[in-house]
Amino acid sequence: MSSPAQTPAESLVQSVDWLAIAPPTLAAVVALAVLVADLFLPDARKPLLGWACVAGLAASALLLLPLLDGDRATFCLPGDSQVCSYTADRFTLVIQFLVLGGALLTALLSVTALKDARKDLPEGEYWFLLLASAAGAALLPAARDLATLVVALEVASLPAFALVGLRYGDRKSSEAALKFFLSSVTATAVSLMGISFVYAATGTLYLTQIAERIQGVDGQLETLTRTGVVLTLIGFAFKTAAVPFHFWVPDTYVGAPLPIAAYLSVVGKAVGFTGLILVTVVALPSYADVWGPALAALAALTMTVGNVGALRQQATRAYSAVRLLAWSSVGQAGYLLVPIAAAAYSDDGERAIGSTLAYALMYAAVNLGAFAVAALVGRTHSLNRISDYRGLYARNPLSALILAFFLLCLAGLPPGIIGLFAKVTVFSAAVEAGLGWLAVIMAVNVVIALFYYLQWTALLFRAPEGEPVRHVVPAPVTAAMAVTAVVAVALSGAPQLILRFADTGLF
Numbered sequence: 001m002s003s004p005a006q007t008p009a010e011s012l013v014q015s016v017d018w019l020a021i022a023p024p025t026l027a028a029v030v031a032l033a034v035l036v037a038d039l040f041l042p043d044a045r046k047p048l049l050g051w052a053c054v055a056g057l058a059a060s061a062l063l064l065l066p067l068l069d070g071d072r073a074t075f076c077l078p079g080d081s082q083v084c085s086y087t088a089d090r091f092t093l094v095i096q097f098l099v100l101g102g103a104l105l106t107a108l109l110s111v112t113a114l115k116d117a118r119k120d121l122p123e124g125e126y127w128f129l130l131l132a133s134a135a136g137a138a139l140l141p142a143a144r145d146l147a148t149l150v151v152a153l154e155v156a157s158l159p160a161f162a163l164v165g166l167r168y169g170d171r172k173s174s175e176a177a178l179k180f181f182l183s184s185v186t187a188t189a190v191s192l193m194g195i196s197f198v199y200a201a202t203g204t205l206y207l208t209q210i211a212e213r214i215q216g217v218d219g220q221l222e223t224l225t226r227t228g229v230v231l232t233l234i235g236f237a238f239k240t241a242a243v244p245f246h247f248w249v250p251d252t253y254v255g256a257p258l259p260i261a262a263y264l265s266v267v268g269k270a271v272g273f274t275g276l277i278l279v280t281v282v283a284l285p286s287y288a289d290v291w292g293p294a295l296a297a298l299a300a301l302t303m304t305v306g307n308v309g310a311l312r313q314q315a316t317r318a319y320s321a322v323r324l325l326a327w328s329s330v331g332q333a334g335y336l337l338v339p340i341a342a343a344a345y346s347d348d349g350e351r352a353i354g355s356t357l358a359y360a361l362m363y364a365a366v367n368l369g370a371f372a373v374a375a376l377v378g379r380t381h382s383l384n385r386i387s388d389y390r391g392l393y394a395r396n397p398l399s400a401l402i403l404a405f406f407l408l409c410l411a412g413l414p415p416g417i418i419g420l421f422a423k424v425t426v427f428s429a430a431v432e433a434g435l436g437w438l439a440v441i442m443a444v445n446v447v448i449a450l451f452y453y454l455q456w457t458a459l460l461f462r463a464p465e466g467e468p469v470r471h472v473v474p475a476p477v478t479a480a481m482a483v484t485a486v487v488a489v490a491l492s493g494a495p496q497l498i499l500r501f502a503d504t505g506l507f
Contacts, residue, residue, distance in 0.1 A: 015074070016074055016075070017072055017073070017074035019063075019066060019067065019072070020067065020072040020073070020074050020086065020088040020142075021074060021086060021088075021142075022060075022063045023060045023061070023063045023064055023096055023100065023138050024060070024096075024135045024136075024138035024139040024142075025135075026056065026059060026060045026063060027056060027057065027060045027100070027103075027131050027134050027135035027138060028131070028132065028135040030052065030053065030056030030057075030059075030060075030131055031056075031127075031128050031131030031132045031135060032128075033052070033056075034049050034052055034053060034056075034124065034127045034128050034131060035124060035125075035128040037049060037052070037124075038123070038124025038125075038127075038128070039124075041124075046123045046124070047111070047114075047115065047123070049123055049124055049127045050107065050110065050111040050114060050123065050127060051111070052127075053107050053110075053127040053130065053131055054104065054107045054108060054111070056131060057100055057103050057104040057107055057131070057134060058104055060100050060134075060138070061097065061100040061101060061104060064093055064096055064097055064100070067088050067093055068093065071087065071088065071089040071090070072087070072088045073086060073087045073088070073144075074086050077206070082208070083144075083206050083208055083209060084144055085143065085144055085145045085147075085148050085206075086142045086143065086144065086148065087142055087144045088142055091141065091353075091357075092141045092142045094357055094361070095140075095141035095270060095274050095357075096138045096141060096142070098266075098267075098270050098360060098361060098364050099134065099137040099138050099141075099267050099270055099271075100134065100138055101364070102263065102266040102267040102270070102364055102368060103130065103131075103133075103134035103137070103263065103267055105262075105368045105372070105480050105483065105484065106130065106259050106260070106262055106263040106267070106368075107127075107130065107259075108476040108477070108479050108480040109258070109259040109262060109371070109372060109375050109476065109477060109480050110126065110127075110130065110257070110259040110260075111474075111476040112375070112379075112474040112476050112477050113257055113258060113259050113375065114126060115474075121166055121167055121168075121257065122166070122168075125162075125166065126163065126166060128159075129159035129160075129162050129163050129166070130159070130163065130263070132155065132159045133155070133156050133157075133158075133159035133160050133163070133263075133267075134156075134267070135155065136152050136153070136154070136155025136156030136157075136159075136271075137152075137156040137267050137268075137270065137271045139151075139152040139155065139156075140152035140153060140156060140271055140274055140275060141274045141278075143278065144206065144207050144208070144278075144282075145205045145206045145207060146195050146198070146199070146205040146207070146210075146279075146283075147205050149275060149278060149279075150188075150191065150192065150195065153188070153191075153239070153271065153275055154188065156267075156268075156271045157184050157188075157239075157268075157271075160180070160260070160263075160264065160268060161177055161180055161181045161184065162177070163256065163257070163260045163263075164176050164177040164180050164252055164255065164256040164257075164260060164264075165177025165178070165255075166257070167257060170255070172251075172254065172255040173255045173256065173257075174255075175251065175255060176251050176252040176253075176254065176255025176256055177252075177255070177256075179247075179248040179251055179252060180248050180252045182248075183238055183245070183247070183248040184238065184239070186238065187234075187235045187236070187237075187238030187239055187245070188235065189235075190231050190232075190234050190235040190238070191231070191232055191234075191235025191236065192235075193228075193231050194227075194228045194229065194230070194231030194232030194233075194234070194235060195228065195232060196228070197224050197225065197227055197228025197231065198210060198214070198225060198228040198229070198232065198283075198284075200221075200224060200228075201214065201217050201221045201222075201224050201225040201228065202214050202217070202225075207278060207279075207282045207283040208282070208283075210283045210284070211282065211283055211284070211285055211286065214283075214284065214286055214287065215286045225287070226287070226290055229284055229287050229290050229291060230290065230294070232279055233276075233279075233280075233290075233291055233294055233295070236272060236275055236276040236279065237298060239268075239271065239272030239275065239276075240269065240272035240273055240276060240333055240336075240337070241269070241272070241302075241329070241330055241333050242298045242299075242301075242302045242333060242334075242337060243298065243301045243302040243304075243305040243306070243330070243334075244301070246302070246305070246306070246330050246333075249326050249327075249329065249330055250309075250323050250326045250327060252264065252326075253265070253322050253323065253325065253326035253329075254320060254322050254323050254326065258322065258371065258374060258375050258378055258384075259371075259375065261322055261325075261326070261371065262367070262368055262371035262372075262375075265325065265326070265329045265367055265368075265371065266363070266364045266367055266368055269329065269333060269336070269360075270360060270364070273333075273336055273337075273340070273356065273360065276340060277340060277353055277356070280295070280340065280343070280344075281340070281343050281349050281350075281353055285349065288343075288344035288345070289344070291344060292341055292343075292344025292345055293341075293344075295337055295340055295341035295344070296338075296341035296342075296344075296435060296438055298334075298337055298341075299334050299335075299337035299338045299341050299438060300334070300438055300441045301334070302330060302331070302333050302334035302337060303331050303332075303333075303334025303335055303441070303442060303445045304331075304334070304441065304444075304445055305330065305331075306327055306328065306329070306330030306331025306332070306333065306334055307327075307328075307331040307445045307448040307449050307452075308448065309327035309330065309331075310324055310327035310328045310330075310331060310449070310452050311448060311451060311452050312327075313327055313386070313452075319385065319386060320383060320384045320385055320386070321374050321377070321384050321385065321386055321388070321389065321456075322374060322384055324386060324452070324456070325367070325370060325371065325374070328410065328449070328452075329367065331445065331449060332363055332367075332410070334442075334445070335359060335423070335426055335442065335445075336356050336359055336360060336363070338355075338356075338426050338429060338430050338435075338438060338442060339352045339353060339354075339355035339356040339359075339425075339426055339429040339430075340352070340353065340356055341430075341433075341435065341438070342355075342429040342430050342432070342433035342435055342438075343433075344433075345433035345434055345435060346429070346432060346433045351429075352429045352432075352433065355425040355426050355428070355429040356426075357498075358422055358425050358498045358499050359422045359423075359425065359426055361491075361498045362409065362418050362419060362422040362488075362491065362498065363410075363422075365418075365484050365487045365488050365491065366406040366409040366410055366416075366418075366419065366484065366488050367406075367410070368480070368484050369402065369403075369406045369480075369481060369484030369485060369488060370403060370406045370407065370410070372477060372480040372481045372484060373399050373402060373403040373406070373481060375477055375480075376396070376399055376473055376477055376481070377389060377392070379472075386456065386459065387459075389403075389456065389459050389460055390459050390460075390462050390464060390465060391460075391461075391462055391463055391464025391465065392460045393460050393461045394463070394464045395464065396473070399473070399481065400460040400461065402481055402485045403457075403460060404457045404460055404461075405485065405488065405489070406484070406485075406488065407453045407454075407456055407457045408453070408457065409488055409492070410449070410453055411446075411449055411450050411453035411454065412446060413450070413454075415492060416488070416492060417491075417492035417493070417495060418488060418491040418492045418495050418498075421495040421499055422495075422498075422499070423442075423446065425499060426442065427439050427442065427443075430442065
């Protein structure tokens with residue numbers, strides 16, 4: 001740990017480890033700089049703000065490299081360097097890499113989206129909100145007390161509401177933002193009530209201290225604590241889009257600017273699952289008998305409803321590809337919940353959590369890539385329907401092959417080896433924890449998902465209707481597609497690069 005123990009006389013002085021907090025801090029500083037610069041730049045030079053955002057996010061991600069040499073912590077309790085509010089350990093760095101990488105790819109897609117719709121989307125506000133949300137999302141995995149966790153969660157969420165509804169005069173966008181806002185505010189209120197109950201029972205907000213003190217709670221306080229645990233889980237279930245708290249997802253993804261839908265599907269999901277892991281596995285391991293069965297049931301329900309919903313979209317060609325991806329993301333959330341539920345039944349909870357992390361990294365790369373191709377098709381087909389992808393291979397062979405590879409990864413079929421291996425690690429976590437019934441439900445859902453993923457893949461290679469019109473691929477979209485494709489192919493060739501998270505401890 002980098003923060004030395006403090007004497008009582010030094011209790012009012014905090015020694016801040018600036019290197020540890022550098023990644024989210026830089027993103028926040030660039031956000032403020034972009035907002036101020038927007039006041040002075042003429043309209044013709046507004047695109048520079050987008051490239052400043054891209055550079056800022058890239059620099060924030062690079063600042064993770066010096067932190068790889070060991071765990072660091074700061075904002076610690078006086079006299080106890082082991083109880084801190086901010087910890088940059090292995091778990092934190094992996095999630096921060098996912099968050100900042102996802103935000104960077106979103107920024108690349110946004111450069112073209114804003115150029116195509118400059119009158120509908122104010123550039124300065126857009127880039128400020130994206131950077132601010134990314135800063136909060138990067139802060140959250142390092143939070144080791146409930147106050148910092150909630151603040152980071154809201155810093156990540158509040159700008160996202162505005163980003164969803166930022167398109168002027170668009171009724172769909174406004175409706176999507178309202179649904180997203182109401183659901184998220186409800187989740188926050190429920191979580192805060194649950195956290196207040198836990199604090200009343202333990203007298204602390206630090207996750208490690210809660211884990212120690214909560215074991216000694218009995219009598220009436222035990223009822224209060226169990227209620228607090230349940231309410232906290234319900235709040236985070238909203239954030240992760242777990243069924244039955246998923247109702248906002250399809251309309252929000254369709255109504256939001258497409259890059260923001262991609263951002264919510266990856267970064268927004270990472271924020272919810274990270275908070276859920278910290279609250280359950282780190283703070284409340286002794287209450288695994290409460291959150292374990294609840295998360296297992298949520299996982300089964302979420303993957304089933306998500307995949308059946310996606311199957312219904314595929315059956316009706318008039319539905320948009322973004323809506324299909326939205327329902328697919330709900331199903332994928334169910335898979336991500338499985339190892340967290342398994343951690344409650346396993347002797348090695350950290351290994352189970354590693355399976356969630358491995359799956360999240362695979363999902364982030366291929367889902368962002370799929371949204372990048374959707375952004376390309378959306379340039380010539382504003383409705384972005386499933387039928388618009390018919391004959392994509394004839395119009396743009398490389399884009400069609402890339403999308404087909406991403407869909408096979410999500411389905412878990414060769415040559416998308418990384419998708420197959422990631423699903424196997426989740427299966428293994430469930431089986432090793434004795435949740436055979438959950439593994440069976442997951443297997444059934446994988447088969448259901450195969451149908452709509454393969455049907456979409458086959459549509460790419462069918463004969464186009466009418467004369468094929470070639471897509472002009474802007475450089476930022478090309479970069480986003482190339483990066484995600486290279487990552488997905490590399491991981492399929494060497495899946496051990498991320499699957500090792502499933503075999504080692506994270507905290």
